[in-house]
Structures are given as C-alpha cells and as structure tokens.
Amino acid sequence: MAHFADHCAPCHGNDGNGDTLYGRGLYPKPPDLRLAETQKLSDGELYWIIGNGIRFTGMPGFVPPHRPQDDWKLVLFIRHLPQLTMEERVEMERDNPKSLREHEKDYR
Ligand code: HEC
Incomplete structure (x- = not known):
C-alpha cells in the first residue's frame, strides 16, 4: 500500500481511479484500475506490465533496484483496490510524494 502510494499514485491515484x-x-490516460478491464487481466499480466511498462505511454517499466517481490505485492494491492477503505486511503496520503500533495492543494 505504501509502495503504491509512493510510486504509482501520482498517476493512478491512491484508489486507482x-x-x-x-x-x-x-x-492515453491511466485507466481506472478497479474496473473489469484491469481486474480481468491475469496476475502474470499485471506483473509483466509493472516490470516492463507499456511502450509509448506514460506507464514506466519498474526495473531493478525495483524488486520482483515488490511487483508481486503490487499485483496483490491492485486486486485489493476495488475494496479499498476510506481509512486505508487516508493512511496512504502519508506516503504520497510530498511535492505532489502540495501541488494538488495549490492547483485544485
Ligand atoms: C508516470 C505515470 C505512471 C506511473 C508513475 C505509473 N503508471 Fe501505471 N499506467 C500509466 C498509464 C498512462 C497507463 C495506461 C497505458 C495504456 O493505456 O496502455 C498505465 C497502465 C497501468 C496498468 C495496466 C492497466 C490496464 O488495464 O491495462 C497497470 C497494471 C499499471 N499501470 C500499474 C502501475 C503500478 C503498479 C505503478 C507503480 C509501481 C504504476 N502503474 C505507475 C501511467 C503510470
């Protein structure tokens, strides 16, 4: 959850929307990761996307020192996104990159 908040949420949002x-x-924009289009992908496909990125889009490949075991945890977290609670969302805000949080406040 903390990892997603730090590395993924700037584009995908804490709740994945x-x-x-x-x-x-x-x-293309980041899709809503909670919806069927993403959730119907296999664990292996999600893992591959995180490690390799999606060419010619904003989705980067997370290469070493980003660790494979972290990518599998991110796959699990993507599976959890549709059930994310408000408490978890608030907890994630602590791990969002600070500059982004400040930007969002400034530009909202
Ligand atoms: C710089 C912005 C950016 C960051 C950071 C980013 N993504 Fe993405 N991501 C995207 C975009 C844009 C797409 C959509 C690409 C497309 O339409 O093919 C995407 C697509 C995806 C998809 C495929 C969803 C689908 O339904 O096809 C997954 C899974 C994903 N991202 C996971 C992650 C994870 C996990 C992280 C953090 C480790 C992350 N992303 C970080 C921009 C980003």
Missing part, C-alpha cells in the same frame, strides 16, 4: 494531476495530462 487515474484521475490525478499527472493522469489527466497523459494520453
């Missing part, structure tokens, strides 16, 4: 400052500026 993709409606973020960076996400809105990207084409």
